[in-house]
Amino acid sequence: MRKYVAVGSKILRTYMKQKRLFVTFAVGLCTLTAAQAQDNEFDLGSQRSEVQLVNPVPGKKMDHHGLVINPTPRYMKLAGEKTVDISGGIRTVVPKHDSERPYDDDLDFLPLLNVRSPHYKQGFPLRAAYGKMPSVNGVENVPGAYILQITPSGIDISGFDDTGVFYAIQTLRQIMENPSVEGGKKLPCIKIMDAPVFPxxxxxxxxxxxxxxxxxxxxxxxxxxxxxxxxxxxxxxxxxxxxxxxxxxxxxxxxxxxxxxxxxxxxxxxxxxxxxxxxxxxxxxxxxxxxxxxxxxxxxxxxxxxxxxxxxxxxxxxxxxxxxxxxxxxxxxxxxxxxxxxxxxxxxxxxxxxxxxxxxxxxxxxxxxxxxxxxxxxxxxxxxxxxxxxxxxxxxxxxxxxxxxxxxxxxxxxxxxxxxxxxxxxxxxxxxxxxxxxxxxxxxxxxxxxxxxxxxxxxxxxxxxxxxxxxxxxxxxxxxxxxMPRAKEAYRTFAIHSADTETGYRRDESWETETFRLADYTKEKRDRLYEEFERVAKAPAEIEAGCTDTLLIKELRPWLTEFGKLGERGRKAIELMDLYRSGDAAAFWKAYVQNRMTPAEEKAYETHKSGTMKLQPFYACAMADLADAFYEQQSGEKAFTLHGIGTYRSLATTQSRLMLDGDSTTFYTSGESQKAGDWMGVALPEAMAVREVHILQGRNSKDDCDFYDHAALECSVDGKTWQPLLSDMRSRYDVLWKAVEPVEMRYIRLRRLDSERTNWASIRSFVVTPAAGASLAFGGDAAASDGVLLAFDHRPCTAFKNTGAVSFEVPHGTTSYTFLLSLPEGGSVSLRQYDRRNRLKAETSYSEPFFAAAVAKGAARIELVGKSEVYEIIPKRK
Known part of the structure; x- marks a missing residue:
């Protein structure tokens, strides 16, 4: 069991022409950042991740009436409610057969009487034997088979072999540990005939x-x-x-x-x-x-x-x-x-x-x-x-x-x-x-x-x-x-949300939890999910307090730490939904940026993940939905958000965002073998004219095998009728289409053509450039960064990090700008407005991450000064 590991590559792709720190770009770009390609190395994924189906867990919880034995015996019969009193102690009786031996070392959980004790003969007898079956017949002819019988005359154990006796003792141990035995004083009258099926x-x-x-x-x-x-x-x-x-x-x-x-x-x-x-x-x-x-x-x-x-x-x-x-x-x-x-x-x-x-x-x-x-x-x-x-x-x-x-x-x-x-x-x-x-x-x-x-x-x-x-x-x-008997409910909360592998041998997870999208918000759904996130947030501390297994808690602790944070993020995401619905824009955006995961938080979570099937996707989808809805509320336009579509199930999950995150060191992978008829693609928020599509296939561009080696690039307005953009491409990692004339489309896909390849399919980046959009000029010491485009990309989930000052021209007819920022604690920014002769027309300081600023009369350029993350700068025009 092995796999190929390939850490993808980031390709520097700049849609800017730089001149004296001024750049021109088309509004609506989805940009990538820079990195370097790395080679494959031998590892495990290509073998352990061939299956994507997620089957539900069968079975149901049973009432064992206080008597739990594991493994489940093949035959067990209680003599009604009859019990025997062992509070006076147990005396072991060793039969006189060569094949038997004392089992006192294995019976340390019982109140054994020493043979020299004056009460020894009054002790409740326990007889254990194997081989010649002096007292009980019917033990199955299988290694490990046994019969355990508790009656008023004593505890009788007969094993097919020594192991059978030992297994009977383990069953007796579990009976002793059940609540029904009243603290080890009374045992139920019971007969168990048992044997393993598999050797x-x-x-x-x-x-x-x-x-x-x-x-x-x-x-x-x-x-x-x-x-x-x-x-x-x-x-x-x-x-x-x-x-x-x-x-x-x-x-x-x-x-x-x-x-x-x-x-x-x-x-x-x-x-x-x-x-x-x-x-x-x-x-x-x-x-x-x-x-x-x-x-x-x-x-x-x-x-x-x-x-x-x-x-x-x-x-x-x-x-x-x-x-x-x-x-x-x-x-x-x-x-x-x-x-x-x-x-x-x-x-x-x-x-x-x-x-x-x-x-x-x-x-x-x-x-x-x-x-x-x-x-x-x-x-x-x-x-x-x-x-x-x-x-x-x-x-x-x-x-x-x-x-x-x-x-x-x-x-x-x-x-x-x-x-x-x-x-x-x-x-x-x-x-x-x-x-x-x-x-x-x-x-x-x-x-x-x-x-x-x-x-x-x-x-x-x-x-x-x-x-x-x-x-x-x-x-x-x-x-x-x-x-974890002292923290079972908290442990159950952690376990039920820590089951899926995300890829490969998928396991059902969070099956008792119902999540929802912003558009499907109801108070009933909201309250139920909020309560579950509260349980998630509290579970780590309860497990730490209740777990007595030091080796176990040491292994779980890194995941518990991130699990608690996930509970807090999910709870706050629901509170953000409430705040968004209240209409308080400033309060909403301030709380929104505070609940975004920082790169360090994302790295910590990725290192010790849980809740991958429902909890974290709820958080990610809620934050994306809220950002898009808030952007539309503030701008009157739909956010330029792409959604993964295709024949692979995982494209409908948050995994598809790995090809849309502006980072080509990360990649979406199908997690299952490619086959005839497969395709991967994106849906635009609405039909629009597009002038460029750029796709980086595979996990890298050097010698990767997880890509369509024979493919066609196609587009559609309705998702039914497709037209070719590039046909019959062979062994192309880098797929680039540029239009002579923009083409109207809403859906874009890369479709697999005839091929013998059965590897997975991976995409590092899927970039769509609309034809619409004005050109802007940038200045300032931060303008040379391609990241500046993220402040105007109509995608409120992306951000440009301003470390000094950045300026942008004010197109004719613009009356005001709405700024969606994130500020360091106690930080502020200054907004300076200049006319065409570079004379200062207005200057205002802001200490809140959300604000609107009117364009000063005669202003031709606005400069934003101060450390901040700039998610979006939204113009308002006449």
Missing amino acids: YRGVVEGFYGTPWSHAVRLSLIDFYGRYKLNTYIYGPKDDPYHSSPNWRLPYPEREQKNIKELVDACKRNRVDFVWAIHPGKDIKWNEEDYQNLVRKFDLMYADGVRSFAIFFDDIEGEGTNPDRQVELLNRLTKEFVKAKGDVSPLIICPTDYSRLWAKPGEDGPLSIYGRTLDPSVRVFWTGDVVCSDVTKSTLDWVDSRIKRPALFWWNYAVTDYVRNLILQGPVYGLDTSLTDRDMCGLVSNPMEHGEASKLSLYSVADYTWNPKDYNPIDSWERGLEVM
Whole structure:
């Protein structure tokens, strides 16, 4: 799992002719700023972001009547309301069988009586056994199966094996923790018969990015045991001793000691520690490297590792040879696994781990595995694409080739392709009809934030144990309570708004929240959303006060900080709607500029995002709608605001603004493969004559692949009938159309023509230049900046930063100007008016960001002096 990262390019495009600090421009321009192109580098996006659909979360919250057990048992029956009193303590009874052993270390949550206690014989008996079933029959013939029965005569646990007894104890622990047991004094009379469906249930630490700390790994292993996950695959991509260049070398002493501690922790929790190696980048298919591999396995074996995996994912070159891979795995199976006698079957991650690019025929690597790979070897599979749902159809496809049930590597809740997000939403997209005949198990590849991944792993444990009864919403609700019992509601508020990936494997988010646009404002909608933003604003402090997991709060804190700010911004945006509707222009604009995000605030939010599906888009749309409406109110004209349109769903979201933000280092990307009939474009506010369209395709202009390599530029007045502007363009990053005579249009699109390309499609900038507009001359020490145009571009969302003085000519017939500014705290500006002989006609100071100024008699030029951001200067004419 990898992607190509390309940081786009900014192209300096100046629509000015400079002469002695004076420039001429056409009103209505959408300008770009300067930057430099950068090359691609190998990374994750091209593989983890192929899917754009956002499916709703299934299931519903259930009433468990005070008795919550996870994973959900396959059979559970309460004996009415009968209970047993254990307040006098518990005495463990050890059956006299060789296969049994005392479990006191695992029962530390019970009031155990010491055998020397004078009250020992009066204690409530607990009997635990496995193998010969002395008291209870009917345990399923499956590793990990158990029966737990609580009756007036005692607590009886029977397991298929030692792990089964341990799992029964974990179920008993959860019963003890439920409110219905009255503080651990009374237990319900109950019978639970349980067994897992899938043999492999767990976690692969297989992401790119910062590997988990030792403390987090130990914490997670205890979590696995508690919720009956039995597999932990150690394979962090950025561990150099797991992968190239050091896979042949032994771990340094400290790292080796840590791994041994992990192995010991796994044994206590009945978890298989699987050590994985990733040698394919530079492996030599010779005897020397085979012995290097065996030597590394022997070192791990000496520290207690009894399960191994070999990854051949995300590599190129000779390491991808499936015949060589099979030869290696078969020899290791014979000479290492079977020779040792106590080593589990090997696991392989193939190079073709996704149907998206797997070669389907008989000569494909997966079919070669099916014919020649030792039947005991487990084979990983990620689904139809790298991050995708677990479906029967994808498993049927791969199983028919590898000739065995696949082991599903589920790339959720991994965020190495969206590292600015932290996923806390429900776990869904898992077929609940699957059995061990379809797949031998599932391991989740979580986030690099291990503690925050526990919420999803709680539900992964639920699903992999008992898929038939899996209820995504209910499992998520229960997981929230487990993760943060003292701040569940605040944590739920954060989690429900921190679920979507924005691109790729989309997850539903904010499904209980209804947002609206300015035009759809009603008091009922306003009040409901305002209350939700208040909850968002308060949630971080409530979580900080109520979360007792120091490792978790450390991981969440950067996102919580930005989440609280988002709540404040959203609440103020609603208050701005109220203020706009009140008609107080000066008060509105002052509050408006105060609620705009500064570049530093935008950077902080982009680094730790949440609320991407509804909350932040509401804020962004509200601020844009308010600016446009206010501009129209003040000028009597529509703002020149472009809106993204096209065949990709994400064009209807705020993501499309990345091609309209005047910054070509940012780019809109489709997030899904381009196909026949696709197009991307913009809608103008109304039909108008246009003299120029300039589009920068791709994420850069050097060697990017995310663009239409065969395209046509077209326009339309009604959105139905299209006429060509440029036809049959091939391999053009830079698309520029200039009219001999302006053309009337309202919609403009770049349409994909015949092509074999299936990459995404990206646009860095989409610039439209209307034909209308007068020319102005600028002067002053700031006039040389192309940004000065932003003060007259009819777009109140853009701003020119005036650091000194800027002047502009006053066209004949102009009677006044309205200024929309932002001033530094305590700052002010001066407005000076000069006649054609450069004589000062009037000077006024303003300390408010909104003001109107009449043009002095005889004034031909106005100069604005003082530090300010100038959003728009609106002329009023006779």
